[in-house]
Amino acid sequence: MKPETLKKRLDKNRPMTTITVRIPADVIEDLKRVAPLLGFSGHQSLARTYIGQGLRSDLELLENDAVLALIASLKRHGVTDEVIQEALVDVAQR
Known part of the structure; x- marks a missing residue:
């Protein structure tokens, strides 16, 4: 991150919803x-x-430039969003 x-996340006075x-x-x-x-x-x-x-x-995983580049490449090669999402869940659960 x-x-x-x-720094913003650690602010105790940030707005709540x-x-x-x-x-x-x-x-x-x-x-x-x-x-x-x-x-x-x-x-x-x-x-x-x-x-x-x-x-x-999850943000740490998804904000990684290499992961974002890989996701973009997979999409260009026709891999569906659903398959990519399943793969990300698999990786996050390790």
Whole structure:
């Protein structure tokens, strides 16, 4: 991640947006149970942390110039977006 982007991400006063996400009740209960054990004030802050970690991991992968060049080349050679997306998911899960 670029230093200026990281600096913005670490700003505690950046704007927030409210969203609605359907999450299974048992997952929410687990978040509520685990959050205080990990030092979080509540389950929502823990969920935001998990989302942020996954997003940063994916952004790191996708912002790599070599990966972007490879994706562009694959598209020029007729590889579908669906196949490329499946491959990116495979790589991210390793």
